[in-house]
Amino acid sequence: MDKLDRDILAVLQTDARISLQELSKRVGLSSSPCWTRIRRMEESGVIEGYTVRVNPQAVNLAETVIVQVTLDSHSDEALFAFGRALADIPEVLEALLVSGDYDYILRIAVSDTRDYERLLRERLYKIPGLRHSKSSFVLRSLKQSPLPLHR
Amino acid sequence: MDKLDRDILAVLQTDARISLQELSKRVGLSSSPCWTRIRRMEESGVIEGYTVRVNPQAVNLAETVIVQVTLDSHSDEALFAFGRALADIPEVLEALLVSGDYDYILRIAVSDTRDYERLLRERLYKIPGLRHSKSSFVLRSLKQSPLPLHR
DNA sequence: ACTGAAAAAAACAGTGC
DNA sequence: GCACTGTTTTTTTCAGT
Numbered sequence: 001m002d003k004l005d006r007d008i009l010a011v012l013q014t015d016a017r018i019s020l021q022e023l024s025k026r027v028g029l030s031s032s033p034c035w036t037r038i039r040r041m042e043e044s045g046v047i048e049g050y051t052v053r054v055n056p057q058a059v060n061l062a063e064t065v066i067v068q069v070t071l072d073s074h075s076d077e078a079l080f081a082f083g084r085a086l087a088d089i090p091e092v093l094e095a096l097l098v099s100g101d102y103d104y105i106l107r108i109a110v111s112d113t114r115d116y117e118r119l120l121r122e123r124l125y126k127i128p129g130l131r132h133s134k135s136s137f138v139l140r141s142l143k144q145s146p147l148p149l150h151r
Numbered sequence: 152m153d154k155l156d157r158d159i160l161a162v163l164q165t166d167a168r169i170s171l172q173e174l175s176k177r178v179g180l181s182s183s184p185c186w187t188r189i190r191r192m193e194e195s196g197v198i199e200g201y202t203v204r205v206n207p208q209a210v211n212l213a214e215t216v217i218v219q220v221t222l223d224s225h226s227d228e229a230l231f232a233f234g235r236a237l238a239d240i241p242e243v244l245e246a247l248l249v250s251g252d253y254d255y256i257l258r259i260a261v262s263d264t265r266d267y268e269r270l271l272r273e274r275l276y277k278i279p280g281l282r283h284s285k286s287s288f289v290l291r292s293l294k295q296s297p298l299p300l301h302r
Numbered sequence: 303a304c305t306g307a308a309a310a311a312a313a314c315a316g317t318g319c
Numbered sequence: 320g321c322a323c324t325g326t327t328t329t330t331t332t333c334a335g336t
Contacts, residue, residue, distance in 0.1 A: 001209065016167060019312060030322050035314070046209040049175035051202055053162040054298055056215040058197040059160070061298055062205060066249060066256055082165070085294045090299030098152065098217060100287035105217055109298060142234045147205055147212055148241030170329060184304050186331070 001046065004035055006149040009046075012038075013146035016050050049081055061109040064138040065116055067124070068102040070131045078079065078129045084129045102134075113137075155180065156188055157300040160198075164297035167201050180244065188263075212260040215289040216267055218275070219253040221282045229280045236278045242270055253285075264288075 007027040011018060018026075024034035041047045047151040056062055071078055079097075086095045086106070110116045116135075126134065158178040162169060175185040192198045205212055222229055231247075237246045237257070245258040260294075261267040267286075275284065 006210070008229065009203065011206055013205065014200075014202070016201040016203045020314095021312075031313085032315090032323080033321055036320085039314095041209075046206050048204040048206050049256075050167040051204055051297070052160065052166070053199040053202060054160055054164065054300075055197050055199050058195075059157070059300055066247070075181060090172045090302060092294060093296055093298070094214070095287045095292070095294040096217070097291040097293055098287040098289055100285065102287070103196060103287075104293075105287065117254040123187070128263075134251065134271070136249040136253070136256065138234055138247045138249055138256075141245070142248055142255075143237055143243060143246040145241070145244055147207060147210060148246070149210055151211075151241055171331090172329075182306055182330085183306080183332090189305085190331095 005041060005046075005059045008034065008037055010146075010149045013149075031088075044144070056109060060111045063110050063112055063116065064141075065108045065110065066138065067104075067106040067108060068136075069104040069106060070101075070133070071103045072129045072131045074103070080112045082127060082129055089123050091121070091123075154196075156192060159185065159188055160192070161300045163198075163298075164300075203270075207258055208261060211262045213260050214267065216259045216261065217287045218255075218259060219259040219285045219287075219290065220255040220257060221252075221279045221284070222254045223252070223282045233278060236256055240270070240274050242274075 004027060008023065008069050011023055020031045020035055024031045027034065027125045030116070038047070053108055066123075071082060082104070083095065091108050091110055092106055093109050095104065096107050108116070108119070110119060120135070124130065155178060157175065162174055162177055169300050171182045171186055175182045178185065189198070207215070222233060233255070234246065237243050242261055243257055244260050246257045248254065249256050259267070259270070262271060271284075271286070273282065
């Protein structure tokens with residue numbers, strides 16, 4: 001992981017479908033070493049994979065909700081059971097175990113507020129062990145940036 | 152946007168570097184229409200781009216912190232100034248304007264707690280108009296999943 | 303809109319510096 | 320570790336159904 005590797009990652013983070021030729025030109029290298037470096041980062045796990053960025057509105061998931069959750073118990077079993085319940089809810093994109101006032105922070109994608117109300121009532125509130133939850137609707141996204149590789 | 156389009160997106164979300172041949176086989180189509188559909192979704196903005204998923208630990212950004220922020224004022228100007236200040240901080244990966252007790256939710260990536268302390272002191276606390284902030288360290292990520300395309 | 307095949311471009315592998 | 324060159328694979332285009 002030297003500067004060239006980080007340069008390559010920085011380019012791939014903004015456009016992973018760029019051709020090897022164009023990529024190597026941008027980082028100031030010929031294509032072979034560029035390709036070798038990418039391969040090495042893929043195999044060592046630095047590169048975890050490649051994904052497409054989908055416009056949430058286009059697939060009817062325009063609303064994002066951040067939910068903070070407290071559990072009744074903090075036993076391993078309760079924690080595990082809660083995690084399993086969340087895994088079954090496709091709208092829950094992300095679940096983070098956090099320090100602080102709450103136990104979990106959830107990122108949820110729904111089509112609208114009615115859809116969210118339904119999700120809350122039919123799925124989240126039915127999870128055993130959930131003591132309290134607080135929802136924050138995302139009104140606007142101010143920033144969305146890849147990992148800073150050149151600090 | 153029919154079922155086939157969603158099928159294609161679902162595959163690309165898990166692996167965007169799959170070959171057209173393999174992709175078309177999985178969605179039960181030959182490669183030409185598959186390619187046409189991808190192209191159409193790229194041009195219509197359904198597909199926003201392609202990115203690499205980088206292992207944060209490998210680039211020395213192992214710690215994630217979720218910060219909730221309240222501003223002094225909610226004027227357009229204050230809001231805009233705060234957004235501009237955040238744009239200049241590379242560690243701030245995401246900034247969401249939200250409803251609820253707080254004004255903003257920030258996702259921050261740092262190498263460790265000392266790095267975060269420095270960021271807080273030297274950058275965040277220096278932003279004018281920031282009234283209050285509450286940090287939650289991410290202890291573990293329980294779930295991380297792409298958009299549900301087949302609900 | 304899909305199929306199948308041909309043309310263009312890129313990825314990949316090997317060689318020498 | 321890098322540049323160059325050749326082979327293979329993939330992407331892209333196009334005529335036909």
